[in-house]
Amino acid sequence: MEEKKGKINFLKSQGPLVKFQQEYWQEVREAKERGKKICWMTTVAGHELPQAFDLVVVSPDVHAATCGAGKVGGRLCEVSETEGYPIDVCSYPRVDIGSALMGEETLSPVKPPPADIYFTVTNPCDTHAYWQQAIARHLKVPQIVIDQPYYHDQWTAEDYREALDYLTKQFEEATTFLEEFTGKRLDYDRLKEVATESYKTGELWKEAWELAKRVPAPLTGFDWLFFMFLMNPVRGRPETTKIMEMFVQELKERIAQNIPAMTDEKTRIFWDGIFCFFAVGEQISKLLSWGVNPILARYPCLWRDLYPKDPSNPMRSVAEVGLQPLGLWYGVRRKVEWLIEMVREYSLDGLLFQTTKTCVSFRNSIYNVLEETEKATGVPGVIVETDQVDERAYSSADFAAKLDAFLEIVEQRKGKR
Numbered sequence: 001m002e003e004k005k006g007k008i009n010f011l012k013s014q015g016p017l018v019k020f021q022q023e024y025w026q027e028v029r030e031a032k033e034r035g036k037k038i039c040w041m042t043t044v045a046g047h048e049l050p051q052a053f054d055l056v057v058v059s060p061d062v063h064a065a066t067c068g069a070g071k072v073g074g075r076l077c078e079v080s081e082t083e084g085y086p087i088d089v090c091s092y093p094r095v096d097i098g099s100a101l102m103g104e105e106t107l108s109p110v111k112p113p114p115a116d117i118y119f120t121v122t123n124p125c126d127t128h129a130y131w132q133q134a135i136a137r138h139l140k141v142p143q144i145v146i147d148q149p150y151y152h153d154q155w156t157a158e159d160y161r162e163a164l165d166y167l168t169k170q171f172e173e174a175t176t177f178l179e180e181f182t183g184k185r186l187d188y189d190r191l192k193e194v195a196t197e198s199y200k201t202g203e204l205w206k207e208a209w210e211l212a213k214r215v216p217a218p219l220t221g222f223d224w225l226f227f228m229f230l231m232n233p234v235r236g237r238p239e240t241t242k243i244m245e246m247f248v249q250e251l252k253e254r255i256a257q258n259i260p261a262m263t264d265e266k267t268r269i270f271w272d273g274i275f276c277f278f279a280v281g282e283q284i285s286k287l288l289s290w291g292v293n294p295i296l297a298r299y300p301c302l303w304r305d306l307y308p309k310d311p312s313n314p315m316r317s318v319a320e321v322g323l324q325p326l327g328l329w330y331g332v333r334r335k336v337e338w339l340i341e342m343v344r345e346y347s348l349d350g351l352l353f354q355t356t357k358t359c360v361s362f363r364n365s366i367y368n369v370l371e372e373t374e375k376a377t378g379v380p381g382v383i384v385e386t387d388q389v390d391e392r393a394y395s396s397a398d399f400a401a402k403l404d405a406f407l408e409i410v411e412q413r414k415g416k417r
């Protein structure tokens with residue numbers, strides 16, 4: 001594939017974002033000195049509840065991804081494997097467990113202190129329960145587990161209501177536990193305040209996804225990856241909303257002034273799966289130099305709906321976040337319908353499924369989804385096996401070769417559709 005010489009216009013709001021991230025990890029490291037307790041909580045659902053108890057929230061998956069970006073994922077996985085965790089366990093837990101086992105000697109670039117409590121929601125997958133249980137037992141700290149019913153295509157409105165009742169009850173029980181653990185009663189107004197802030201941030205994130213439909217796009221697919229942090233452990237803070245506002249405002253200004261993120265956006269693709277955090281730099285320069293924008297990236301796109309929608313009823317609304325259809329648990333038919341719609345809405349030319357062998361959630365039915373979507377839209381796709389944080393499972397040359405061949409097909413098909 002011929003290399004293009006396009007230019008990237010980086011977003012100015014990335015500066016405040018990076019500063020905020022650094023401040024967040026500093027706050028986490030200093031939390032215990034300031035007498036605060038640390039709650040490690042599954043990303044996705046319910047962060048508002050521990051925040052309302054003034055606990056500092058750390059997401060194990062965000063931490064594992066940060067280790068991956070710091071290129072220490074493989075070595076941390078080896079630490080877990082030496083202790084008997086099999087290589088076919090997802091690399092997120094292997095990294096995170098490896099880091100916990102190393103204690104203060106951890107290779108983690110952000111070196112968060114150990115948890116005082118684990119709060120697990122099994123929304124992304126059941127692995128979360130066992131991964132966090134392993135560390136909670138090692139640290140001898142308590143673990144709350146919220147059992148998440150998996151959303152599926154046949155759900156009726158009644159099923160949904162029952163699932164929401166079931167989740168709300170569990171969050172109420174978790175509240176009782178947290179009241180004992182912290183020695184404080186839940187301040188319901190504070191919960192409402194945090195949920196309201198999350199709602200504002202979430203609405204802005206959703207708006208950004210609408211703005212990304214513009215051709216050429218005001219941002220690249222990799223910008224999602226960086227700004228996704230705002231929807232995770234820091235959701236629910238006014239500072240978070242402020243940076244999200246800057247991000248969305250900048251996208252709007254770019255659209256108004258006709259400034260694309262890439263001066264040479266030739267091809268727009270869907271990127272399924274989790275990014276390879278250790279190879280992001282390499283992949284950015286490769287894709288963008290070819291004029292390819294992975295504008296619809298599934299991982300950050302999951303958060304389009306993952307925030308409390310009705311802060312006036314905060315407990316139920318926080319519980320409901322986990323019930324938002326992640327798209328991961330849809331059946332083949334629904335996944336295909338969604339992707340066909342996305343091909344149209346985001347003007348996609350290709351479908352790249354970057355898949356991790358150990359992640360059942362993301363791998364779930366991708367072969368059928370790719371085949372069916374390709375048949376219905378004429379948009380070609382490819383499946384590339386890699387890993388999100390374990391660089392030992394990644395070959396730069398293999399990835400480049402597959403991508404090259406795939407993009408040749410994309411180019412050929414473009415004229416024929």
Ligand code: SF4
Pocket residue numbers: 090091092093124125126127128274358359360361362
């Ligand atoms: S198996 Fe997949 S969904 Fe589960 S923790 Fe790993 S990457 Fe996340």
